[in-house]
Amino acid sequence: MQTRLADFIRDTADGAEAEAILRKCVHCGFCTATCPTFQLLGDELDSPRGRIYLIKQMLEGEPVSARTRLHLDRCLSCRSCETTCPSGVEYGRLVDIGRKWAETLAPPRAAPEAAKRWLLANAVSKPAVFGFAYRAGQRLRPLLPKVLAAKVAAPQSPGTWPAPRHSRKWLVLGGCAQPALLPGVNAAAARVLDRIGISLIAVRNDGCCGALRFHLNDHDGGRADAAGLLARWLPAIERGEVEGVVVTASGCGSFIREYAHLFRDDASLNGAAARVTERVLDISELLVRHFEAITAVMQTVSEPPKRLAFHSPCSLQHGLKIRGVAERLLVAAGYELTPVADAHLCCGSAGSYSILQPEISERLRDNKLRDLAAGMPCGIASANVGCIAHLASGANTPVRHWVEWLSDQLDQ
CATH class of the missing domain: 3.40.50.1860 (Rossmann fold)
Structure with a gap:
């Protein structure tokens, strides 16, 4: 795809990355077959190919309307299109750039919509704030509207977390929403790993991975959250106290895997991001390394x-x-x-x-x-x-x- 970027973005990091991605697209349309919003809505502009055209036009200086931004908002960032694309178009990165500039170039959002987005970015990403609000919602669940009550689960017991007793140790991401929504997940992971000789260590108040704020167009806030995690994890890794970091939420893990790219232009953090992310594993990746041990334990069931x-x-x-x-x-x-x-x-x-x-x-x-x-x-x-x-x-x-x-x- 040929591109002629406008002056406002031509000589920027966003411009260079967007142009490289846009030039990979060959308009084949394979992505439309696996795009959830296109399957539901049948609108070409609610498909990856259509959104790529919208982003291209925007970055080439065409007027940007609220309608353009809506089509980008409707994208789930599921990246199914990336799995399908024969040309290797990195659509997820492109849509992040597109949303960032659409937020700047399109007319301002209506006040209620803007307030909702701000609240999501700045409340859910803070574990203490979200935890307090969610526990309040659990107590008031019978009084909540039906739609909202459906999103609030009954209180759950986290279950037992084995005390650290093995020489092999891994940190685990607590995250922002998971401690309140699903308090038993990391404890369950700790019990499974304990059975195969690994102790799982929680970092108190480690916080959000950055995905939430970043994907709501607060890129600086997302990077700040990510930098906070790096600062909490890196010392223990470099001192050899732990082998790495386990992540039990694949959404967080997917974003953390991109930290080196996230800090590509930050000399002070790029090296740290690379050293940490090479030691971060999804819980499935760690457990499958010990498949025989898991299988041996299961023979008693x-x-x-x-x-x-x-x-x-x-x-x-x-x-x-x-x-x-x-x-x-x-x-x-x-x-x-x-x-x-x-x-x-x-x-x-x-x-x-x-x-x-x-x-x-x-x-x-x-x-x-x-x-x-x-x-x-x-x-x-x-x-x-x-x-x-x-x-x-x-x-x-x-x-x-x-x-x-x-x-x-x-x-x-």
């Missing part, structure tokens, strides 16, 4: 297999490009996994998307739940906090992190 439907979050399969690993571990633990149609399509959670685009999000959720329920499972397993909470708001069967289901088997 005599329970008959339960049927589960596995939902692979977009951040896991398209962002981290991890496919089939959690599923293999669940099967080794004695679960029977049901087939799921259109497993590549997004569930509609997508970070803050379910709040900002509720109609599209709920349609995608209901479609996903229909496909997950087709095999009549006793429960649903997933790998990302947002997806689990979103699916649970409309599901008739339990929706839990897959490592919690795994822990159930090991704890017998």
